[in-house]
Amino acid sequence: MKAKNPTPEIMVRFKGAGQTRTFNPGDTLQGIVEIHPTSDIKCRAVEIKVGWHTEGRGTRAEAYPYFDRRDDVKMVGMMQPFVEQFSFVIPSEPWSFSGHYVSIVWSIEVKVDIALGRDITHSEPFVMQP
């Protein structure tokens, strides 16, 4: 039986963001993604993507204008944490929105792509509004 991967601690640190994590259209979103596993995790790649998706009653729609897949990362471990900087110019739309049936959520998604296993994912939402 294959051992289950322990959930690593994934942190996203935004540079220059206040408590509300609110950004304007056209702002440059900068920060660091850190993955600190409690044991070694073999993986195929680590993905970082920034974009929006809809939440609510309707079928999910999504778009990720920023996508970075690190195929060279084959393992993250206690002695080998993953640290990656990102920088992304936020487009002019769509703005974050919270409605009755439709919500638009901006977020940074981090995925540890594991072969023949459940991927480890982490989502860090932020607000994009003028």
Next chain:
Amino acid sequence: MSLRAYDELAQHAGLSSLPSSLPSLSKDSFLGKMVVMAAPSRSNKVLRNIIITGCFIWVGFLFFSVFPNLDDNNSSPLVIFPLFCIGPFVIMVGVVGGYSLLMSTLFGIPQTLMSSVILKRGDALQIHYIQPIKRNVTLKSMAFSLVLQESATYDQGSSTVTVTHDHVIDQRLDSDVAISSDTGIDHQLTFTIPDDAMHSFEAYRNTLEWYVKVKLDIANFPDYQKDYKIKVLAEVNDES
């Protein structure tokens, strides 16, 4: 912005384009600004509700009055299937035809002029609504609403369902309005897109759309409703 530029913008945004001529109003005299003639973008929901109710009544009538009285010779699919299909079709044609006939006895073709159909936060939207009326009536209410409509579509079993929710941002409501057939309705008003408004948004199965909705409530008549789609851009008006 020139009239042609407005027209191109409107076509690009999938909205109504400017007609080559406006029957009784000057294109550039209205409130001193360029105008676009808006075309209604939605059919009347009253019609849809009447048709659905009529179909339910027809199906109920079949189950409780017709089917129990069918003998074995008449209960083949060749008899039952047309009963299910023809009834709703007749109801649909009857309701649409009857409604159109009824409304044409009272209403002429409306002219709706707007200062623009493409706006930003803080922009003012001037509307001139002209509705010929063929006889003197008293409206129980006349409402002009600026609405942000959420629309979400999802799968439910084998069918696809769409739900909508209206956020009424602003509304002008008049009650007990006496309308003369000589003047008809000639109403001018201004809405302002709020400074914190969300822009129009369209994605797969999720939309946020802005409308100006006109609803006339007349005693002993079905409601008369027209929806005019506008587009709010993801831009902030620097002058506001």
